[in-house]
Amino acid sequence: MSVIARPAVAESVAELRRLRAELPGPVALVPTMGALHEGHRTLVRSARKQAGSVVVSVFVNPTQFGPGEDFDRYPRTWDADLDALAEEGADVVFHPPVEEVYPPGSVGVTVDPGPLGSVLEGAVRPGHFAGVLTVVAKLFGLVRPDVALFGEKDYQQLTLIRAMARELALGLEVVGVPTVREDDGMALSSRNRYLSPDERARAAGISRALREGAAAGPAGADAVLAAARDVLASAPELVLDYLELTDPDLGPAPATGPARLLVAARAGSTRLIDNVPVTLGAPA
Numbered sequence: 001m002s003v004i005a006r007p008a009v010a011e012s013v014a015e016l017r018r019l020r021a022e023l024p025g026p027v028a029l030v031p032t033m034g035a036l037h038e039g040h041r042t043l044v045r046s047a048r049k050q051a052g053s054v055v056v057s058v059f060v061n062p063t064q065f066g067p068g069e070d071f072d073r074y075p076r077t078w079d080a081d082l083d084a085l086a087e088e089g090a091d092v093v094f095h096p097p098v099e100e101v102y103p104p105g106s107v108g109v110t111v112d113p114g115p116l117g118s119v120l121e122g123a124v125r126p127g128h129f130a131g132v133l134t135v136v137a138k139l140f141g142l143v144r145p146d147v148a149l150f151g152e153k154d155y156q157q158l159t160l161i162r163a164m165a166r167e168l169a170l171g172l173e174v175v176g177v178p179t180v181r182e183d184d185g186m187a188l189s190s191r192n193r194y195l196s197p198d199e200r201a202r203a204a205g206i207s208r209a210l211r212e213g214a215a216a217g218p219a220g221a222d223a224v225l226a227a228a229r230d231v232l233a234s235a236p237e238l239v240l241d242y243l244e245l246t247d248p249d250l251g252p253a254p255a256t257g258p259a260r261l262l263v264a265a266r267a268g269s270t271r272l273i274d275n276v277p278v279t280l281g282a283p284a
């Protein structure tokens with residue numbers, strides 16, 4: 001019988017610092033909010049391949065949830081998460097209570113995401129990206145990783161974290177990992193577990209819209225948006241927050257070349273996001 005080594009668990013900043021000091025480099029960090037699935041496992045596996053040590057954080061960060069969002073009911077599956085991280089060979093798991101990350105008495109310095117923090121997800125979730133960037137900056141400061149990995153599923157988050165690392169000269173590499181999908185194309189997400197079987201079946205329309213939109217890329221931007229809208233119109237149970245075509249940095253879409261198609265929609269009370277790369281214009 002093979003024995004799987006358990007990762008060391010740090011529940012305090014002091015313990016994290018102690019464990020970090022002993023890790024052989026280079027060190028990779030994979031920040032998560034737990035409720036781990038194959039998407040997270042892929043990030044950890046990819047981290048394993050490119051670093052000597054892997055640190056994973058499991059922390060449901062209150063400051064990125066708005067009033068009325070799902071902070072309280074966000075899935076917390078700590079025992080299963082730790083088993084998964086042992087299987088994937090994480091070395092250290094940081095699993096702090098909220099007071100360790102936000103100690104009482106702090107003056108409340110935060111990271112301002114700039115204008116890109118107020119579009120797309122930021123327009124629907126005001127303050128969300130200030131919360132994300134602030135906690136990610138703290139994790140970077142605590143772990144001092146050489147590389148940090150994030151999923152393309154949260155494309156605006158990845159773009160902003162890359163920009164933060166570059167513009168604040170944080171001295172680490174931010175790596176994006178392609179979205180892991182179910183057989184029908186649906187992006188894996190911790191929030192998928194909120195869906196009833198009926199909602200889950202309908203939610204497949206989100207990734208189908210992106211697929212059909214991307215397939216229309218050679219015919220140009222209008223065709224991409226029309227193809228995606230057609231699919232979404234045939235799934236009226238999905239309530240659309242936005243469907244947008246941008247350049248790869250989330251600026252205005254170009255006439256030809258690389259672009260990104262992003263969508264957010266609600267199935268019942270569950271809000272889901274997804275995105276795909278698109279190439280606009282005739283293939284060369």
Ligand SMILES: Nc1ncnc2c1ncn2[C@@H]1O[C@H](COP(=O)(O)OP(=O)(O)OP(=O)(O)O)[C@@H](O)[C@H]1O
Nearest residue numbers: 032033034039150151153154179180188189190191
């Ligand atoms: N399907 C996926 N493929 C690749 N990476 C993913 C996928 N889903 C999540 N991730 C990445 O895992 C990291 C942690 O994300 P998080 O814990 O919020 O999971 P999530 O599934 O995105 O949850 P939520 O349902 O809250 O959006 C992020 O970098 C996120 O982009």
Ligand SMILES: CC(C)(CO)[C@@H](O)C(=O)[O-]
Nearest residue numbers: 031032033061132135154
């Ligand atoms: C990056 C992150 C762990 C920050 O809380 C979170 O936004 C997530 O899980 O994508």
Ligand code: BAL
Nearest residue numbers: 033064065128154157
């Ligand atoms: N995966 C992004 C985290 C959030 O929705 O709050």
